Amino acid sequence: MMGLRPGSVDPRAERWVGPVFAGVGIAALAVCTIIAATQRHGDPAQWRTTLLLAAASGLWLLVLIPVFPQRTRKPWLAVGFFVVLLAGATVLTARLDPFTAFASIGYPIAFVLFPTRWSIFAAAATAVVPLLAKGIWQPSPPWITAVSIVGPILYVAWFVGAENEQRRRTNEKLAQSNARLETALTENAELHAQLLTRAREAGVLDERQRMAREIHDTVAQGLTGIVTQLQAADRATETADRQRHLDHVHTLAKDSLTEARRAVQALRPEPLADSHLPEALADLASRVSGTSGARVTTDVEGDARPLLPELEVTLYRVAQEALANAEKHAHASRVGITLTYAGDLVMLDIRDDGTGFAPGERGDGTGFGLEAMRQRVQRVAGSLAIESAPGEGTAVHAEFPAIPSPGTA
Numbered sequence: 001m002m003g004l005r006p007g008s009v010d011p012r013a014e015r016w017v018g019p020v021f022a023g024v025g026i027a028a029l030a031v032c033t034i035i036a037a038t039q040r041h042g043d044p045a046q047w048r049t050t051l052l053l054a055a056a057s058g059l060w061l062l063v064l065i066p067v068f069p070q071r072t073r074k075p076w077l078a079v080g081f082f083v084v085l086l087a088g089a090t091v092l093t094a095r096l097d098p099f100t101a102f103a104s105i106g107y108p109i110a111f112v113l114f115p116t117r118w119s120i121f122a123a124a125a126t127a128v129v130p131l132l133a134k135g136i137w138q139p140s141p142p143w144i145t146a147v148s149i150v151g152p153i154l155y156v157a158w159f160v161g162a163e164n165e166q167r168r169r170t171n172e173k174l175a176q177s178n179a180r181l182e183t184a185l186t187e188n189a190e191l192h193a194q195l196l197t198r199a200r201e202a203g204v205l206d207e208r209q210r211m212a213r214e215i216h217d218t219v220a221q222g223l224t225g226i227v228t229q230l231q232a233a234d235r236a237t238e239t240a241d242r243q244r245h246l247d248h249v250h251t252l253a254k255d256s257l258t259e260a261r262r263a264v265q266a267l268r269p270e271p272l273a274d275s276h277l278p279e280a281l282a283d284l285a286s287r288v289s290g291t292s293g294a295r296v297t298t299d300v301e302g303d304a305r306p307l308l309p310e311l312e313v314t315l316y317r318v319a320q321e322a323l324a325n326a327e328k329h330a331h332a333s334r335v336g337i338t339l340t341y342a343g344d345l346v347m348l349d350i351r352d353d354g355t356g357f358a359p360g361e362r363g364d365g366t367g368f369g370l371e372a373m374r375q376r377v378q379r380v381a382g383s384l385a386i387e388s389a390p391g392e393g394t395a396v397h398a399e400f401p402a403i404p405s406p407g408t409a
Contacts, residue, residue, distance in 0.1 A: 017112060018068035025061040025105040029054055035098040050095050057088035057102075064109070071113055078113050082122055085109070086129060093130040103130045224328060226252050228291070248291050277312045278304050281319055281337055288335075292327040294352075295334045302341030306405035314376045315339070315348050315398070318384075321373050322350040322396045330354020330394055346402040351395045356388040 033054050063081055071078040086106055092099035103126065110122030226249050233249070236242040272280050278300045285296040307315075319337055326332040332354035340347040370386065377384040382400035 018065040021068075021105075021109055021112065022061045022064045025064075025102075025109070026058045028105050029058050029061070029099075029102045032092075032098045032102040036096040039096065039098065046095075050092065053088060053092055053095075054099075057085070057092065060084055060088060064113075068113065075114075082106070082110065082113060086125060089126075090129050100130060224324070251287075252291070272309075272312055272316055276304065276306065277315060278339060280312075280316055281339060284316070284320060284323065285335075285337055288323045288327060294327065294332050296323065296337065297335070298337045298339070300339045300341075304339075304341055305402075307346060308380075308403040308405055311346070311380050311400055311403055314380050314382065314400070315346070317376055318348060318373055318396070318398050319350060321369050322352075322394075325369060326350070326352040326354055326394065330356065332393065341402065344402050346400050348398045349395065351393065353393045356390050356392045356394055358388075358390055 033051070036050070060081075067077050067081045086103075089099065089103035089106060093103050106126035107123050110126060111119045113119070114122055230249060233242045233246055278298070282298045285298045288294065289296045306312075323335060323337075326335050330352050332352035335350065335352045338347075338349040338351075340349070374384050377398055377400070380400055380403075382398055384399075385397045386394065387397075388394040
């Protein structure tokens with residue numbers, strides 16, 4: 001009735017279910033009373049008693065309005081209301097047959113007032129008690145039996161149909177959801193395959209770029225130094241000078257081989273393995289001074305502290321590339337390296353007094369060395385600036401966020 005199923009009431013209908021059912025019950029009671037007035041009902045005193053019972057039942061139906069919202073918190077109120085209503089309907093039905101129709105109001109009220117399990121018992125009591133009140137051995141009119149038995153059957157049939165329809169809709173929604181889920185899973189599998197392919201491609205490209213940078217910073221620079229020292233040895237006139245250059249060749253070859261092996265294994269440069277960045281830069285400056293003849297100085301400003309290993313490697317490689325360029329291309333006689341720790345930033349400056357270059361020659365990103373330097377800086381969220389002019393030397397400035405090494409304060 002009214003789209004309601006046993007034990008389920010739309011929350012939006014909570015406010016009007018009680019008044020509506022009370023109104024319907026009072027209307028049914030009024031109709032039954034009018035019909036009963038047209039029938040024989042004994043002496044006037046008996047009729048007056050019937051009217052008083054009908055009026056009391058109508059007033060009692062109004063109690064449903066405050067009881068209905070509290071049916072779950074105070075179930076005993078719902079039970080008490082229904083028992084009194086059923087008793088009134090039973091007495092009226094026993095007095096006059098037309099009130100049997102009024103007793104049928106107990107079916108829908110039972111289904112909305114009680115949970116599903118208990119509503120079945122309340123509906124059964126509504127069907128059985130009025131019939132018993134008429135007398136087990138006294139025949140009842142056929143229409144009374146029809147109202148008492150067919151009514152519950154029709155409601156149960158409606159309820160079963162509503163449940164089947166609800167189940168059918170639920171199954172359809174579930175099938176649609178499964179279809180959408182299957183489609184989404186297929187799309188996700190395709191996207192996952194694409195992501196894996198792109199990840200592999202990106203990994204291969206990244207590894208190629210890493211190896212290219214490492215080979216340039218280790219093997220290529222080492223071979224360049226070896227060639228330079230061999231040429232110097234050929235030009236040397238003194239045996240001691242020739243031996244000194246050959247010793248440099250031996251050292252460069254050994255260091256280059258070590259760095260090449262570490263690059264293949266993706267390890268930190270050997271100078272950083274056992275010392276901090278400032279010491280590694282000082283050692284690099286000393287080695288470049290010994291092989292190139294240029295005067296290379298290092299200076300540290302601020303409080304030195306351990307940084308993220310990848311960040312320290314980048315700073316070291318930038319300094320290494322800048323010194324190699326100053327030696328090979330700028331032919332500088334003096335190079336200054338300044339490492340600055342400033343709060344949440346770390347900066348590296350390399351300045352030389354070499355020949356310099358005009359933008360677009362080698363310093364505008366066209367040489368692999370400078371491009372590799374930029375790639376390294378970008379990988380650790382840093383910035384790189386190169387200033388140079390013919391005959392005015394070159395200045396390299398790299399700036400990074402000072403990310404501390406894991407495990408340090």
